[in-house]
Amino acid sequence: MLTVTRDSFRLTQVFTISRGSRTEARVLTVRLVRGGVEGRGECVPYARYGESLESVGEQIARLPDGITRADLQSALPPGAARNAVDCALWDWEARHAGRRVWEIAGLPAPGPVLTAFTLSLDDPDRMRAEAVKNAHRPLLKIKLGTPDDMARLAAVRAGAPRARIIVDANEGWTTEIYADLAPHLQRLGVALVEQPLPAGADEMLAEIARPVPVCADESCHDRQSLPDLAGKYDMVNIKLDKTGGLTEALALRDLARAQGYGVMVGCMVGSSLAMAPATLVAQGADVADLDGPLLLAEDRAHPLVYDEAGVHPPGRQLWG
Secondary structure, eight states, X not given: OEEEEEEEEEEEEEEEETTEEEEEEEEEEEEEEETTXXXXXXXXXXXXXXXXXXXXXXXXXXXXXXXXXXXXXXXXXXXXXXXXXXXXXXXXXXXXXTSOHHHHTTOOXXXXXXXXXXXXXXXXXXXXXXXXXXXXXXXXXXXXXXXXXXXXXXXXXXXXXXXXXXXXXXXXXXXXHHHHHHHHHHHXXXXXXXXXXXXXXXXXXXXXXXXXXXXXXXXXXXXXXXXGGTTTXXXXXXXXXXXXXXXXXXXXXXXXXXTTOEEEEOOOSOOHHHHHHHHHHTTTOSEEOOOGXXXXXXXXXXXXXXXXXXXXXXXXXXXX
């Protein structure tokens, strides 16, 4: 039996990107019970992709109770609904077999993964203050995506002079803004820029210089996205809420690597239950951005462990 509940988790502070702000993470939790064994998954419906809590819940409600992981891949499109059910099926399968998910998937035992910590979009002084507060972290991700980002970028670099920095524009720049900023990104030691131009309007990335590696986020959902990225992007950002679950995320990771792309594994703002399967995809990734629980004021029971080594794989009580 599949059941869906809505859950919300308060954030430690307002989280802002170029598309808006939020004070809580609103998620759907899927529970799958068969033979007295329960599996769980979580998803974060995203309005940018035409999703809502209501629409995703309706997609899940229409699934047959006995659906298998193999059948699910064609029963639902890539997206949040398929993600939550796919991860619940993986969790159920592992618990039913008395094994861990990575054993069932034929993967090596996972270890901790260094993750970025995200600074949300704000005025330069506040972003600098947040950078100072988090300057001990080896990898910072900063949310940009406005015409006035140069001052923000310089402020963060001044506040965290030794941190590695990646930039996420969330489709907020034009070709002209990106071309103007690109040399400054390089000068200020930015290691990576995510989705500088809107998906579907990013053809110019194949024509202009990319002094800093460019990563496809909104432009890359699953393996079907890869042909359109050629010549425009150097890396892909794999998020389970885009791929539609762990099954497709692992397949996308392997195919992207085979085609020469670097791999970043990212997340929406969700709880430890959402991050848990992503820690498996992030093994060996060039960049991991799985800091969702670090932005929360409250989390699931038995949450993921974060320490100097990074985010650790989930314990049995949480997932998998």
